[in-house]
Amino acid sequence: MKYIIHTEGLHCGHCDAAVETELMKVAGVTDADADHEVNVVEVEAANEIDPASLSAAVEVAGFKTVSIEAA
Structure with a gap:
């Protein structure tokens, strides 16, 4: 499965x-x-992931998640 994360920063x-x-x-x-x-x-x-987990990882790195799309 593929996700596209739009970020800021x-x-x-x-x-x-x-x-x-x-x-x-x-x-x-x-x-x-x-x-x-x-x-x-x-x-x-490898499988479906909760978008909140992806967003949290981006924020831990110090950046902002704008949106997440399943592609």
Whole structure:
């Protein structure tokens, strides 16, 4: 399953890495790819994940979740 997370506050590659690291800690996440140029994170998961868990991981990394879409 794929999720698209729209964020605020990603400014550089370090920001991308911080978000990716936290998202990879969420059970079921198999890949996370953040792009600070468009403030979007693409997440691959083995199964359905509660969007609140994804949002919480983004916030732990220090950024804001604007929206999450299942793709």
